[in-house]
Amino acid sequence: MNAVIALCHFCEAHGPCAIFCTQTLRDTKIEDLQLDQQQHSQKECSACNYTTTTGRNNIYSKDTESGATFLSTQTSVLPEVATLVKQAAVRSLSCEINTNKDKDGGFVFFGDSARGHVLSHTFRVCDLQTRGFYQLFSIIVLMKDKYFLLNIKPFLAEHLKKISSELQAAAQRTKEAEEVNYSARQRRLSGAQFLMPTPRSLVELTCEQNVFAQLHSHFAWILLAGSRFLTEHVTFGNLPWLPPQSSGRPPAQRLTYNSSTLPMIEKYEESIDDQEEFFSLRHIKQVVRKDDFANVCYCALTGVKIIVRGAPERTFNFMMCLKKLLPEPMHNLMRIDAQHQHSISSEYKIISVSNDIAVPVASSSVFRIDFLDEHLNGHDVSVKWQGELPRKLPDLMVKLQRAVEEKTFTELVLNKQTKVHIEEWKNKVKCLNHAKSTSVQTKLKKVLGVQPQDQPLINYWSTHLH
Amino acid sequence: MSYEDDDYPVDTFPKEYEYTAYDQDGLDVNALPSNSETKPRILLMGLRRSGKSSIQKVVFHKMSPNETLFLESTSKIVKDDINNSSFVQFQIWDFPGQIDFIEPTFDSDMIFGGCGALVFVIDAKDDYNEALTKFKNTVIKAYKVNPNIKFEVFIHKVDGISDDSKMESQRDIHQRTSDDLSEAGLNKIHLSFHLTSIYDHSIFEAFSKVVQKLISQLPTLENLLNIFIPNSGIEKAFLFDVVSKIYIATDSSPVDMQAYELCCDMIDMVIDLSSIYSSEETAFDSGSSSLIKLNNNTILYLREVNKFLALVCILREENFNRQGVIDYNFICFRDAISQVFELRMKSQKLAPLQEHNEQDDHDLEDNLVMAMGRTHLEDDNSMMSRTQKLT
DSSP states (O other), rough: OOOEEEEEETTTEEEEEEEEHHHHHHHOGGGGGGGGGGGGOOOOTTTTSSOOOOOSSSSSEEETTTEEEEEEEEEEEESSHHHHHHHHHHHHHTOOOOOSSSEEEEEEEEEEEETTTEEEEEOOOOOOEEEGEEEEEEEEESOOHHHHHHHHHHHHHHHHHHHHHHHHHHHHHHHHHHHHOOHHHHHHHHTOOOOOOOOOOOHHHHTOOOHHHHHHHHHHHHHHHHHHHEEEEESSSTTTTOOOOOSSOOOOOEEEEEOOOOHHHHHEEEIIIIIHHOOOOOHHHHSSOOOHHHHOOOOOOHTTTEEESSOOHHHHHHHHHTTTTOOGGGGGGGGEEEETTTTHTTSSSSSEEOOTTTOOOSSEEEEEEEOOOOOOEEEEEEEEOEEEEEEEOOOOHHHHHHHHHHHTTHHHHHHHHHHHHHHHHHHHHHHHHHHHSHHHHHHHHHHHHGGGGHHHHHHHHHHHOO | OOOOTSOOOGGSSTTTTTOOOOOOOOOOTTTTTTTTTTTTEEEEEEEEEESHHHHHHHHHHHHGGGGGGGGGOOOSOOEEEEEESSSSOEEEEETTTTSSSSSSSSSHHHHTTTEEEEEEETTTTTTOOHHHHHHHHHHHHHHHHHTOOEEEEEEEOOTTSSSHHHHHHHHHHHHHHHHHHHHTOTTTOOEEEOOOOOOHHHHHHHHHHHHHTTTTTTTHHHHHHHHHHHHHHHHHEEEEEETTEEEEESSOOOOHHHHHHHHHHHHHHHHHHHHHHOOOSSSOOTTTTEEEEETTTTTEEEEEEESSSSEEEEEEEGGGGGHHHHHHHHHHHHHHHHHHHHHHHHHHHGGGGHHHHHHHHHHHHHHHHOOOOOSSSSSHHHHHHHHHHOO
């Protein structure tokens, strides 16, 4: 997560400032940063500074998997970020305070694209020696990506709240211990005036020597987990595990999130990204017989209705591969896991249904693929189609077949290659659509290298590409 | 402090071209004279722990001075609306002393733009060198943004300091700030100094003077009182804002601090007593009046003027034997005040007619002179005939 998390404090003597700042470093090497130099200009005030037991002025931890380093310093090591953090600290403590819940500021979101977007959590930590008996702290999360920040707000809120309550509880314990020894009432009665005590640091308030080390580990964990917490997927149609949609909506971008733990998220990532990325047209070839592969491709490209029948788990991958045969604007012609029979008769061209839905008999205009429960002639898929392939195949299909046959192509390369061919023809069809008269079209076809055998494909695509 | 969202580029408009209806903070009071609706602002500035929040709490929120010890430090600008009456309408902004608002990151136009008075609080018990430096910088910046700001210096926490050292520190602070400002080439700026403490009435008196400068009708009110007093045989009269106990006008005779304290205490007493025994929610209404006889032949007399204002008078006992005349004169006075209010309401609606209003004010004073009865100078008959004629 590309964010800076900072603990800010309204110092009784010096006003608001950030005292502890954790950020993710990826490409920057920690050795390159001049960590020792930046601390010189700091004020000599225990409340505005943080101290570690080791006496070093920075704490860092490395995530070996991603190679990211989480570095905690007083101010950010990058000067431009440090300015943003400084401004955000002032705003979170002095301007954008949630006045509704005065004791516990809750969460405030503010910022803009230039100064960064900030989620701020203000809270008070009790301190017997300060005016009003409270010190004001805030934790800010500064990010450039507004929507990401807003989307993971529930996650951040939960954990920032935990951190603040932890600090508050520790300070409460300290306060109770102090009260036993010397109560405020006694002090008032004894006539001792409120001397100006030097502001106390968080270490003294919580009586916890390693409080900043703990904060570092909390902040670093949030930075690490935040990146895994929310993943972005582009899904078309219905995934088997998502609730069915009423109609073929345009492809929706969907943010999926899962509030349970990280292993679950990892599983998710494996199951979706890998399938989308690494199943290519070869998968179709594996499922159907070799000569049927050409038929499937031809039908998919020229708009013969394809009905895939079988259990959703088995048909899903197959459908994902078929999808690669159509350009993106035509993906709404596909319906994965249709729930109703009338979906079949509607204008969906490629449709998958489960076993319990009746489907029309195979004909020249209906291509049927059934995923069988038992093996039949060594195959578990039966393919039925009455039509015949033309003698000369469309140019696109020839190219695709050649790509599939190419041994040196990996799955990934094959996918890219498929996409390139499809896009090329999509553009050709779009171009032809713009031509008004037939004479212009004929000229254009000549230029684009469109031949008579491509005509069925063009007829089909041009009605759906506008 | 203003932070516009950069997603909406507000600053692409020229400065004059603004949505004045949404311009709550009255940034363009000078550019738009019709915008008299905007309340003047009083800024409370000063170093941390100089007593800004305490002043605000004691004067406007009736906090007892002892309790201010337990106030926590102010972390943000606390904006407080004072809407007691149509005269006394302003906002008080209490600034956190730790933050330097002169820095370019803060929008100084926003802070000083619609500001009527800047009250700078200096802790007299502390070493005030740092405070004076900050004061100098603040004045220079504020004057650059808005030359109409009135600068007031409260030399605060003077309770427990001997009179000599009070005067000494006031003289010293006065001398040094004047030197500082003339060094900066700002000789024209007028600074007012007040010695204040929340433990006595000095803070109320000082704040009264600050507020009075923001009331444009002050000369009219003073004239009205000047006419009222000799005609009724009254020695001194204050027009009080009941809630805050600051006086918004008095007659032109010099203010005796003890007289002011007496009147303050009287208001406290009336409010306390009537809030115990009154059946209504409000302790102060149109029937409120009170009369206290002191053993030195002096009488304190309080009458309600409107919901928020009270007139408190000090007079000799022998002048009170014609209470009817005083009451009659008071009614004339109250009517005159309400006319001033009406004029003000009109002038808010019709700002371009402001000059006529002043003319009207003068007419009003003349009418009052004619309407009022007299206690001393004329014998009873002539007075009666005169009042009959006019009523």
